[in-house]
Amino acid sequence: MTDIFKIKELASTPVRVLVYEYLNEHQKALSLKYIESDLYDLDRSSIFRTLKTFVDHKIVHTIHDGSGSVKYALCQEGCNCDPSDLHFHFYCTTCEATYCLLDLPVPSVSLPTGFVISQANMVLSGLCNNCNS
Template sequence: MLQKLDNILLEKEIKPTAMRLLVLDFLLSQQTAVSLSDLEAAFYRSDRITLYRTLKTFEEKGLVHSIMDGTGSVKYAICEEGCECAPEDMHVHFFCNKCQETICLPKSRIPKIPLPDNFKQEEINLVIKGTCGNCS
């Protein structure tokens, strides 16, 4: 398993450190997006700054994407294989009002939105809010 994690990081040109391997393993085991606070709870002896920098490195290298789900806390989820996390590859997210979980919906793509001339798209975020299947 450790070799698989190493390979995932190396494919994204991320140096595999002990903390990066632990965070990657944790993220891969999650069914929902996680916040920095979630990571802190899972790694309570780890430094918040180190965890934050790990997430930002993963995001910059296209290993995770960030989600603004309206809770005031940025959440992170592993990118699908082959996803470049570019706007044309972005998908919809679902936020459950009951359990407060954020779930990626990778089969529901955000459509390309035509913008006026001289407008430059920098990010897209589409979050559907409601009740998930587990809470229904």
């Protein structure tokens, strides 16, 4: 699992390993507040710094789901955070969990000449399968 640091050319540190493993276990997008309440051994600023480093190295992507706090989710293997790696997210308004919907096809958009997408905020919201049962 720590191969990811080798692939992304990032030094492996105990904090990075902890945060990475934590995100990997959850398979969901999580806010800094949520992560820090679970990883209470680590101070908030080192978690934040680690997440920022992960974003810079394309290990993690951020999601603005309208809940007011930025959420972080692990990127899939081979993700370069390019427009071709964009995917929908789903925000559950009941449990406030945010999921990456990796299997949902993203419609292609034809932009006017000269426009280039670098980011898209594709968030669907409603009830997740846990809250809907």
